[in-house]
Amino acid sequence: MQALILAGGQGTRLRARLGDLPKPLVDVDGVPLLQRQIEALRDQGVTDVVVLVNYKAEAIREFARAHDDFGLRLRIIDDGEPLGTSGAVMAILDQLQERFLVLYGDTLMDVDFGRLVAAHVAHGADGTLFLHPNDHPHDSDLVELNEQGWITAFHKYPHAPDALHRNMVNAALYVLERTALEAFRGLPTPSDFAKQTFPAMIKAGRRLFGYVSFEYIKDIGTPARLDKAVGHLRSGRVARARLSSPQKAVFLDRDGTLNAEVNFLRHHDQLELLPGVAAAIKRLNDAEYRCVVVTNQPVLARGEATMTDMARIHAKLDTLLGQEGAFLDALYLCPHHPHSGYPGEVAALKRECDCRKPGTGMIEQAVRELNIDLSQSWMVGDTTSDLEVARRAGLRSILVRTGFGGGDGKYPAMPLFIAAGLPEAVDIILRH
Ligand SMILES: [Zn+2]
Incomplete structure (x- = not known):
């Protein structure tokens, strides 16, 4: 496997930390960032690394000469002039392998590259982008996915004030197929993957897959971000976010727990967050709990809402949470319903599951x-179904008094705790 590191940035905003060094050599807790990246790639079986530079190229060459013991093939290629992220790769496309990873030289990451590449191969994608939610989606470029995980659109910041988008941010880590890129070599330079090349590929019908993960990857291009990332390294937060580390989670019911119960929510206009919910989820995010929504949506089987309606509803949910710096790590829904007899019902979804x-x-x-x-995980919900699923799965449960407040009478399961709403439920979780 081959990897490219785009290391052409000048690092203007990090100048005080860099002295005479180019940005890829910035010190991250005692180790240059470029060294961390190359060693992580090597440790996961990458045997060929190309570093694309154009600013202070000589300093990076010197670094490479001083580290001739990396144990892989390392080449430094000088673009000569700033061509943009995609322009720089296109310029050397003939020298690349059929499939390669692309990393940006200003990101600190701890990612399972093998799993990312395996997902790319399994989907037969032309390109795969590593995506994640962040705590400031309103001022981030956002990616739109369809139900199967294929990228359908790129929404550039700034967003319209009433725009509703899922919180899916391009983390600047890709797996790309060389042959899929060849048709796009003619784009004028400087050209950027996210701004020009990927949107052009989507338009041309190329298949870009969205790989969503909570593994650690952060841009460290400013002193504040660098300091924060070093703090995360030292505290173990980076290592704990590895997919190979067992994760603690809070499973969250949706209707009546996060948003007001309206008896079968069908349209995003009906979705309103309950008081304090965004701040409560942010506290779980900060405490490294994976926030996972699990919701029954029989309105889909009953033909009362489509998956497109559902996507809009969840875009609004993400947007409202994101405005307060909170995000969900994953959302699972059941579209089924066991009983027939509703006008407009979708036969394929009318089944036991x-x-x-x-x-x-x-x-x-x-x-x-x-x-x-x-x-290490919890279930929070407002119905006895939520308590019963917690009992069956072996999760600690908290009943919230919002929504149905446990008064639906379907199952006899008892909660471990009762809370007035999600904020108090989070108090309980964080005390344990
Ligand atoms: Zn189901």
């Missing part, structure tokens, strides 16, 4: 995909 709560299918899927340790 394992995912409809209190079935544990969604929890089990989350455990598989996010490596969740149920013994």
Whole structure:
């Protein structure tokens, strides 16, 4: 496997920390960032690394000469002039392998590259982008995905004040197929992957897959971001976010727990967050709990809402949370309903399933995909189905008095705790 590191940045905003060094050589807790990246790639089996530079190229060459013991093939290529992220790669496309990773030289990451590449290959994608939610989606470029995880659009910051988007941010880590890029070599330079090349690929019908992960990857291009990332390294937060580390999670019911219960929410206009919910989720984000929504949405089977409606509803949910710096790590929904007899119902979804709560299918899927340790995790909801799914899955449960407040009478399961609403439930979780 081959990897390219785009290391052409000048690092103007980090100048005081850099002295005479180029940005890729910035000291990150005693180790130059470029060294961290190359060693991480090598440790995961990458055997060929190309570093693309154009600013202070000589300092990077010198660094490479001083580290001839990396144990992989390392080449430094000088672009000569700033060509943009995509322009720089296009200029050397003939020298690249059929498939390669692209990293940016100003990001600190601890990512399972093998799993990322495996997802790319399994989907037969032309390109795969590492995506994640962040705590400031309103001033980030956002990516739109369809139900199957394919990228359908790029929404550039600034967004319209009433825009509703899922919180999906391009983290600047890609797997790309050389042959898929060849048709786009003619774009005028400087050209940028996110701004020009990827949108052009989507328009041309190329398949770009969105790989969503909570693993650590952060831009450290300012002193404040650098200091924060070093703090995360030292505290172990970076290592704890590895997918190979068991994760603690809070499973969250949606209607009546996060947003006001309106008896079968069908349209995003009906979605309103309950008081204090965004701030409560932000506290869970900060405490390194994975926030995972698990919701029954029989309105889909009953033909009362479509997956497009559902996507708009969740875009609004993400947007409202994001305005207060909060985000969800994942969202699972059950579209099924067991009983027939509704006008307009969708026959394919009218069936018994394992995912409809209190079935544990969604929890089990989350455990598989996010490596969740149920013994460290919680379920918070407003119905006895939420309490029953917690009992079956072995999760500690908290009943909130919002929504149905446990008064639906369907299952006899008892909560471990009762809270007035999500903010108090989070108080309980953080005390334990
Ligand atoms: Zn289901």
